[in-house]
Amino acid sequence: MIPLRAVQLAAAALLLAAFTRSALTGLSDPGVALVFVAVIAVGERVRVTLPGDREQAPIGAAVALAYALLGPLRGLPSAHGVLQAVAVAGAGTLAGMVRLPPGRPGPAALDAAARRLLTVGFAATLFQPLYNSGALDRVPLSGPAYGGFLTGVAALTALCDATLAAVLHRGRTGQRFTTALEDELHALLGIGSAIIATGMLISLLAGEVGLWALPLFCTPLLLAQASFRRAAAVRATTGQTIETLARATEIAGYTPVGHARRVADTACALGRELGLGTRELALLEYAALMHDIGQLSLVEPVPGGATALLPQPEQQRIARLGSEVIRRTGVPRQVSQQVARLADPCCRPDGSNDRSLPIAARIIRVANAHDDLLTAAHGRGLSGPAGRLDALERLRLERGRTYDPRVIEALARLGPRHAPRGWPDGQG
Known part of the structure; x- marks a missing residue:
């Protein structure tokens, strides 16, 4: 896998070469270039900001692509x-990233800038040498054939852009490359x-x-x-509503x-480890945040809120009650379905795997039990690695029956890489 830093360095080297060449030889049609900048x-x-906290500048990206694919201009x-x-x-992107008051661009903005430069370079490499050498005139490509050629270049550029986005997203989040690429292709x-399409039409x-x-396009x-x-x-409002409901317990x-x-943090880390996509991770986080909402129906609180230590019928009753509450909040229905089954x-009683059980429910059950067991270990004086090892071993005793073995092993692989917020002494 290409390291994240390598992508950024490649973009920086390409931009430096482009600026150096422009400074030494000057710009062709500088007025047109400045308009595009x-x-x-x-x-x-x-x-x-798109789902998955991905930043995108649609107009800037489309116009940059249009300049890379620009052939004749008004004949x-x-x-x-x-x-x-x-x-x-690069000049347009850097100018747009300048902030007032001055501030350092975030990682997402830097990733988007590197991705755009490499994508533009890829598109221009496919098109400009053929156009400037006159090869397109000798084929010849005119009318619908020229449009078809541009469509092919645009399609290859889209694949390049999706691949770069997947590499960058994996470098930032640790998500599997194949899952990240699938998300980008879906996007x-x-x-x-x-x-x-806008870049090609311009x-x-x-x-x-x-x-x-x-301006027309x-x-x-x-x-x-x-x-x-x-x-x-709307997504942000939904997230805030869910965070508020989660704090009710x-x-x-x-x-x-x-x-x-x-x-929720542990569940999302497990979801990424198991290859869940961006939308699946969002629903998983919602369900994990609201997994205990059914406890509000109890007359007496569970000691320490540790539902994982209750008899299974009582756990299931709390989960079903929580699902009914969630169903009335306007949250996506998949969330209530996941909570109902967690x-x-x-x-099954015959020992076979219950394939109808959602992967999100399996993940949340492990994540919830893990936090309950960490809390119990902390109460016994076990903290840090000792507490994590104690919780993991207790979960492993029930794998294949109560807990999904795949999720347990994913938790073991995370190890010290994952530290949930809220444990000041490093217990998580």
């Missing part, structure tokens, strides 16, 4: 080449396809109407971006402070 910078300023041939395309994309059906239309192609993309921004706001004294958050054993 300005629009890319504006697009960078109005970026949007006249362009001659900017690969490195100038990278220089323009192409949404804003990704709009970015690629480059095509610029041959007839010139720079007027920029950027406006619909801006409206689409506004829709994504509203959807992101803590405020009422039914569970220890921070228990729901620790269980106390069910992973094996």
Whole structure:
């Protein structure tokens, strides 16, 4: 797997080469280049956050791609080449990342910038040498054939962009590369396809109407971006509602402070280790945060909130009651379904694996029991590695019956890499 740092260094080296070449030889059609720089910078300023905390600047990305694929401009041939395309994309991106007041760009913004530069360089390498050498005229490619050629280049560019995004996402989160790539390819059906299509159409239309192609096609993309921004706001509100509900059991004294958050952190770490995608991880986190909501129906709190130490029928009753509460909150129905099953054993009475039990329910049950056992170990004076080892061994005694062996082994692989928030003495 390509290291995260290698991707960033490759982007930095490419940008340095592009700036050096532009400084030594000058810009081809500098006025056109500056217009593209300005629009890319504006697009960078109005970026949007997509599911999985991925930052994207749809307008900036589409316009940068359009410049990489720019052939004739209002009937006249362009001659900017690969490195100038990278220089323009880099200058626009850097200008858009400048903040007032000054501040250091976050990791997500730096990842997005590196990804854009390498993607633009890839697209320009596929197109510009063939166009500038006249090879496209000798084929010949005109009319629908030229559009088909650009479509092919755009499709390959989309695959390159998805691969880079998956590499960067894996480097930041530790998610499996194949799972991250699957998420990125799925995202192409949404804003990704709009970015690629807009960039390709701008480059095509610029041959007839010139720079007027920029506002003509950027406006619909801006409206689409506004829709994504509203959807992101809805997701944020849902997340805040779930966090508030999750704290209800803590405020009422039914569970220890921070228990729901620790269980959610552990569950998400296990989900990534087991290859769950971005949407599955989001639903898993929601269910893990609300897994104890059924305890509010109890007359007397469970000592220490440790439901994992209760008889199984009582655990199942609490889970079903919690599921009914969740079903009435407007949270995605998968969350209530996962909570309803989280106390069910992973094996049927005949010893066979219960394939109907959701993987999220299996994960949350292990994560919840792990935190309950860590709390119990802490009460016995075991902390740090000793407490983790004690909890893991107790879970292993019940694997294959109460707990899914795959999840238990995933927890063992996490080891010291995972430390849930809320254990000041390093118990987690």
